[in-house]
Amino acid sequence: MNRTSSLGACLLALAMMMGSGAAIAKTPPDQLIIGMNMNNLLTLDPAAMTGNEVVGIVVNLYDSLVELDPTQLTHVKPALAHAWEVSPDGQTLTFHLRDDVRFHSGNPLTAQDVVWSMRRILHLNLAQASVWKSYGFSKKNIDQQVSAPDAHTFQIVLPKANDPQLILYSLAALGNLGVLDSKTVSRHAVNDDWGNRWLTTNEAGSGPFILESWQAKDVLRMKRNPGYWREEAKMSRVVLRHFQESQTLRLMIEKGDLDIASNMAVSDINALRNDPGLTVDAVQRGTVYYVAMSMKEPHFSNPKVREAVRYLIDYQGINNALMPGYGVLHQRPIKSGMPSTLPDPGYRLDIARAKKLLAEAGYPDGFDTTLRVLADQPFLNIAIAVQSTLMQGGINAKIITGTGNQIYGAMRERKFDMLVGRGGSGMEPHPHSSLRALVYNPDNSDAARLTNFQGWRTGFYDKQLNEMIDRALLERDPQKQVAGYQAIQTRYDKLIPALIPLSQMVDSVVVRNEVKHYQPHPSATTFLREVDKTNAGEKP
Structure with missing residues (x-):
């Protein structure tokens, strides 16, 4: 065999190896790597957040009273509240809290933390207060409308007639009443800001993940909460990386350097639809x-x-x-x-x-x-x-x-x-x-x-x-x-x-087939606690 044909055989072998997927990079098996555009990620404070991107992060750092089933949105599921009831006149909602929940700080979660978190939304009067103001809550009345009859009972009295089912939906879907560790946040309050400045880049939740670091327009890291009251999250870490260009996202997920890519241009999403190693999830x-x-x-x-x-x-x-x-x-x-x-x-x-x-x-x-x-x-x-x-x-x-x-x-x-x-x-x-x-x-x-x-x-x-x-x-x-x-x-x-x-x-998200149990949520509250990865094969 001459030198030219030897070179051709080597190139052919290399091409076949790359085509077989052997050259595809692999993300760490116990980490979920997500690529996205973070330009609109401005704060991690649940009371001040705007945009779907931050909602998807906040709901994995904090727990709410109830959640919406992503496959059946009208189904309200228990979370911090294991049970609840609505009074016959529809004006009072009573939530019975779990007694085994601790914040990331180690502090026990109580009904007083829920009261404080709800009061904080209205007293700060930032973006997320508008929803509750439309229901008649205000800075002036909120202290009288929410209470903790005991350490594990939270009660809301509606200030004006409303549909109590809508209140439940809002508590489940918005992410703004992710319950905060009131003791920790209060220690970081400056000039009566209810900890807003500190919570812009920090968190005080009880969720399945703990914030490790956030560098704006670069990277955000969350690690598994080892003391989570549910079963611990499957992934030891979730890493969100900022990419301005859609083509870069496309290249990274094709190579296997990302597990999930969002905020991609349509042309790049369409180009990936026929890739056997990828799935386009649209919601x-x-x-x-x-x-x-x-x-x-x-x-x-x-x-x-x-x-x-x-x-x-x-x-x-x-x-x-x-x-x-x-x-x-x-x-x-x-x-x-x-x-x-x-x-x-x-x-x-x-x-x-x-x-x-x-x-x-x-x-x-x-x-x-x-x-x-x-x-x-x-x-x-x-x-x-x-x-x-x-x-x-x-x-x-x-x-x-x-x-x-x-x-x-x-x-x-x-x-x-x-x-x-x-x-x-x-x-x-x-x-x-x-x-x-x-x-x-x-x-x-x-x-x-x-x-x-x-x-x-x-x-x-x-x-x-x-x-x-x-x-x-x-x-x-x-x-x-x-x-x-x-x-x-x-x-x-x-x-x-x-x-x-x-x-x-x-919302179209590109997901590698090694990722399983990833369920995009129509309300943007996509939970990552159940997400797992296999070494190979198609998504189950």
């Missing part, structure tokens, strides 16, 4: 992608301008070209798949109609504005598409990109013109979940600071709509309740809202 979330306008900005306070924008979005084109793997066409504030959700109204790009509306509004030549957006996909591509069609109608929108704090921070301060974003909760399996986040706005004043309500952020307010939402929540006749929620959607549509839904989120 539909309740959150929606939207185009928002600020009604504090003079142009968008005019309903004809908002209606013109409604017809300057190519919904079908965006969803067909940009959203596969990210979302599906949806134009209603209530998430799809619920009995109360109306069919889409069928809005389409209509340049001529939009120009006519702008002329009637006093802007025959259009106007200049700004369009804020995260510097991530699919947000940026949506913004570019919207910018293009706005321009055809005469609206020149300058795109401003940034991190989550820069973009959503401006929205929370009500200091923006237009914005492409994603939100709407939808975490609880109840129509009110979506309406609360996207539509409901009980107090439109700047001082209200309802920062987690998209309605408040945009300045959209309608007293009658708020009243309709309140009535539908309390309606006990199922058919009448469905009719009430449908009437809300009809009125919302006619009012020409400042927030235009265009797609309902689909």
